[in-house]
Amino acid sequence: MANTQTTVPLFVANQVLTANQQNLSAGTGVPVFATTVTRDAAFGGSNKALAEGQLCYIEASNVVQYYDGAAWATVGPAAAVTSGLTCVKAETAVSAAASATADSIFTSSYTNYLVLINYTTSSTGFLTIKLRASGTSASTNYNRQYLSGSATTASADRTTSQSSYDPGFYTNGDYKASLRLEIFAPQLAQATNFISLNAASPAGYSPINMFTTGNHSTATAYDGLEILPASGTWTGTYAVYGYSKTV
């Protein structure tokens, strides 16, 4: 490249400088090297002695470096920040729908997913989840265990071989509920696990909570999700995120 140099010359008294030497000095305030190898070879000997404060640019890695007296350190640019969560389904508004579907959201790019839902239900049916493959929802083999708290009463139960996974308490048209659902490896041809936390207020602003875990035991790869109440309709928003697999 035009700025690449292989030496950092040291001129001596009364030396006659060539145009090329002067152009090089004038054109590159920070010496540019192809690699760290050519950088190291460019200092010392008959060239400029390497000393603290020396700057350079490395073409191979596109970084600016400085010498701290003992070693080269990189000024920048900083390494790209890898996001821990990537939105794979933008926040979607749902209004008085009996069902909402999101297809082609589970891919090999991510293993585990987070679904966030704010909702109200029009009736007393739980908000439920089904996995989908190629636009068809699976309606068998859901199993769940829940632990719920309402005022001073705690309750727990397990249901198996159900037609949906039921993590969201109904609101019956009242205050909006929120659901955090994590889905583990739905895109792999193996059983899929769920973990969910639900905050609901089916009677005014008196909150209840429900912690639910479960699985879909069918060993099928799924690419989508259906969100639907067991009765009536639901209104709200949902978004889906993939958890990064790399640092």
Place this chain on the structure above:
Amino acid sequence: MTMKINDNGTDRDMTADEIATHEAWVKVKETENKAAAKADAERATAKQAVLDRLGITADEAALLLG
């Protein structure tokens, strides 16, 4: 009756097939919920029967098991 679906972000009316599938599932869900409620009620009845035999309340039983 018209039923709405949010199909991958687009609101539309359900097709006849989708309505039939949905209504069939709702009936299955009602059956599942009734079975779960019945099991809950049977557990509560059995629990109360034991408490009655022991002559203590549920709170007292909780204290004993604490």
